[in-house]
Amino acid sequence: xxxxxxxxxxxxxxxxxxxxxxxxxxxxxxxxxxxxxxxxxxxxxxxxxxxxxxxxxxxxxxxxxxxxxxxxxxxxxxxxxxxxxxxxxxxxxxxxxxxxxxxxxxxxxxxxxxxxxxxxxxxxxxxxxxxxxxxxxxxxxxxxxxxxxxxxxxxxxxxxxxxxxxxxxxxxxxxxxxxxxxxxxxxxxxxxxxxxxxxxxxxxxxxxxxxxxxxxxxxxxxxxxxxxxxxxxxxxxxxxxxxxxxxxxxxx
Amino acid sequence: xxxxxxxxxxxxxxxxxxxxxxxxxxxxxxxxxxxxxxxxxxxxxxxxxxxxxxxxxxxxxxxxxxxxxxxxxxxxxxxxxxxxxxxxxxxxxxxxxxxxxxxxxxxxxxxxxxxxxxxxxxxxxxxxxxxxxxxxxxxxxxxxxxxxxxxxxxxxxxxxxxxx
Amino acid sequence: xxxxxxxxxxxxxxxxxxxxxxxxxxxxxxxxxxxxxxxxxxxxxxxxxxxxxxxxxxxxxxxxxxxxxxxxxxxxxxxxxxxxxxxxxxxxxxxxxxxxxxxxxxx
Numbered sequence: 001x002x003x004x005x006x007x008x009x010x011x012x013x014x015x016x017x018x019x020x021x022x023x024x025x026x027x028x029x030x031x032x033x034x035x036x037x038x039x040x041x042x043x044x045x046x047x048x049x050x051x052x053x054x055x056x057x058x059x060x061x062x063x064x065x066x067x068x069x070x071x072x073x074x075x076x077x078x079x080x081x082x083x084x085x086x087x088x089x090x091x092x093x094x095x096x097x098x099x100x101x102x103x104x105x106x107x108x109x110x111x112x113x114x115x116x117x118x119x120x121x122x123x124x125x126x127x128x129x130x131x132x133x134x135x136x137x138x139x140x141x142x143x144x145x146x147x148x149x150x151x152x153x154x155x156x157x158x159x160x161x162x163x164x165x166x167x168x169x170x171x172x173x174x175x176x177x178x179x180x181x182x183x184x185x186x187x188x189x190x191x192x193x194x195x196x197x198x199x200x201x202x203x204x205x206x207x208x209x210x211x212x213x214x215x216x217x218x219x220x221x222x223x224x225x226x227x228x229x230x231x232x233x234x235x236x237x238x239x240x241x242x243x244x245x246x247x248x249x250x251x252x
Numbered sequence: 253x254x255x256x257x258x259x260x261x262x263x264x265x266x267x268x269x270x271x272x273x274x275x276x277x278x279x280x281x282x283x284x285x286x287x288x289x290x291x292x293x294x295x296x297x298x299x300x301x302x303x304x305x306x307x308x309x310x311x312x313x314x315x316x317x318x319x320x321x322x323x324x325x326x327x328x329x330x331x332x333x334x335x336x337x338x339x340x341x342x343x344x345x346x347x348x349x350x351x352x353x354x355x356x357x358x359x360x361x362x363x364x365x366x367x368x369x370x371x372x373x374x375x376x377x378x379x380x381x382x383x384x385x386x387x388x389x390x391x392x393x394x395x396x397x398x399x400x401x402x403x404x405x406x407x408x409x410x411x412x413x414x415x416x
Numbered sequence: 417x418x419x420x421x422x423x424x425x426x427x428x429x430x431x432x433x434x435x436x437x438x439x440x441x442x443x444x445x446x447x448x449x450x451x452x453x454x455x456x457x458x459x460x461x462x463x464x465x466x467x468x469x470x471x472x473x474x475x476x477x478x479x480x481x482x483x484x485x486x487x488x489x490x491x492x493x494x495x496x497x498x499x500x501x502x503x504x505x506x507x508x509x510x511x512x513x514x515x516x517x518x519x520x521x522x523x
Contacts, residue, residue: 362479
C-alpha cells in the first residue's frame with residue numbers, strides 16, 4: 001500500500017522535475033559527514049583497497065612478470081589511463097573497461113588465470129590503477145569503432161524497464177536532487193568507482209552499483225562485465241566527460 | 253535474497269515504520285514523524301542492561317557529550333564520538349566508557365578503557381545499528397560513581413539494495 | 417587481505433601535550449549468525465580487542481562486540497611523556513593477533 005504510494009509520488013515528481021542540467025559528481029550529493037569522511041585519508045577505508053592493489057602491482061605472480069615490470073613508474077606511465085575507459089580494444093574490436101584491460105594483461109601477458117570480476121584482487125588493482133588518475137577529467141572516445149557501443153549504451157539508459165517501468169534517465173536526469181528513501185538521486189556519473197559503499201561494508205565495482213539500480217526497478221540484472229553494462233558504462237563515462245576521477249570515493 | 257524498493261527482511265525489526273520513512277522521503281517532506289519501533293519481547297529492558305554494568309547503581313545524567321547523527325544514513329557504520337567532562341587525574345578520572353544499543357541483537361557494542369594517562373576522556377568509533385533506537389553511553393568514574401547519557405537515532409535504508 | 421591498519425598521529429609532541437591517535441582498520445567484523453547456505457550458520461569473527469601500550473605501559477584498551485562496524489575507525493588520546501614506541505595490538509576471535517607500531521618523539 002504505502003510502497004505504491006511512495007512510487008506514485010516519485011513518478012508524479014517526474015512531471016515537474018527539470019532535468020537536462022550539467023552533470024555533477026555523485027560526491028556532490030553526499031551528506032556533509034560522508035563527504036568529509038571520503039576526503040579524509042585517515043577515515044576513508046577505500047584506501048586499503050588502493051594500497052592492496054599497489055602491493056599486487058609490484059608482486060610477481062609465480063614465474064611471470066609483475067605488472068610493474070612492464071608498467072614501470074605507474075604514477076607517470078598509467079596516470080590518466082583510467083580516464084579513457086571503457087575503450088574499444090584494437091586487437092579484438094571488443095569494448096573493454098578498466099577491469100577488462102587488467103584481466104587482459106593478467107591472462108595474455110602474465111599467463112595467469114583471470115582474477116574474476118568483483119574478486120578482491122581485481123577490485124584492488126582496478127582501484128589502484130583508477131586512483132592514479134585522481135583529479136584528471138574523464139575523456140572517453142565515442143566515435144569510430146566506439147560509436148555503436150555508445151549508441152547501445154545511450155538507448156539502454158533511456159529505455160523504460162523493469163516492473164517499475166522506469167528508465168535510468170528518469171531517475172538520473174529527471175529526479176536529480178530528489179530524496180529516494182535515504183538516498184539523494186545524483187546524475188549517476190560513476191566517477192568514484194570502484195567505491196567504498198557503507199551498504200556493502202567494502203569496495204565494489206561500478207557494475208555492482210548498476211546491478212543494484214537494475215534490481216531497484218526490478219529489471220533484469222546483467223552479469224558483471226556483461227556487454228549491456230559495458231555499453232552503459234561507456235555512455236555514463238561520455239556523459240561525465242570532464243568530471244574528475246575520484247576513486248576511491250565513498251558512497252552510502 | 254532481499255527485495256528492492258520494499259524493505260528487505262534482514263532489517264525487519266521495524267519494517268512498518270520504515271515504510272513511513274520511505275513515503276516521507278520520497279515526498280521530500282523530511283522525517284518529522286519518527287517511528288516508534290516495537291521493542292522485541294526477548295530483549296532485556298534498557299534499565300537492566302545498565303544495571304548490569306553498574307552493579308545496580310543508578311548512573312547520574314550529564315557531563316557526557318554523545319555525538320551521533322539523529323538521522324543515520326546507513327546503520328552499517330555510524331560515526332560516534334563521546335566526551336566526558338573529567339580532570340583525568342590519578343584521583344579523579346574516567347575508568348571506562350561503555351556503549352549500548354538496546355535493540356541490537358547483542359546490545360553491548362564497545363567498552364573503552366581509559367586512565368589518567370589518557371589526558372582527556374574523549375573517544376570515537378564507528379558503530380553498527382540494526383534499527384532505529386536509543387543509543388546509551390555509561391561512564392564509570394574512579395571515584396566510584398557512574399554517568400550516563402543517551403540519544404535517539406533513526407536509521408534509514410538504501411533505495412536500491414543489491415542483496416550483497 | 418583480511419587485516420590492515422592505518423594509524424594517524426603526530427610524529428612529534430611536546431612533553432605533557434595530549435595527542436589524538438586515530439586508527440582505521442580493515443576487517444570485515446563478521447558478526448556471524450547468518451546462514452552459510454549449508455544448513456549451518458556463519459561463526460562470529462570480529463576483532464574483539466584493541467590495546468595500546470606506550471613505552472611498554474598500557475595506555476588504552478577497547479573491547480569490541482558485534483556493534484562495532486566493519487572496517488572500524490577508533491580514536492583516543494594520550495599524554496606525551498617520553499620518546500617511545502606506541503604498540504597497537506588487535507585480538508581476533510579464534511586467537512589471531514595483529515600488531516602495528518608507531519614512534520612518538522617527545523621534545
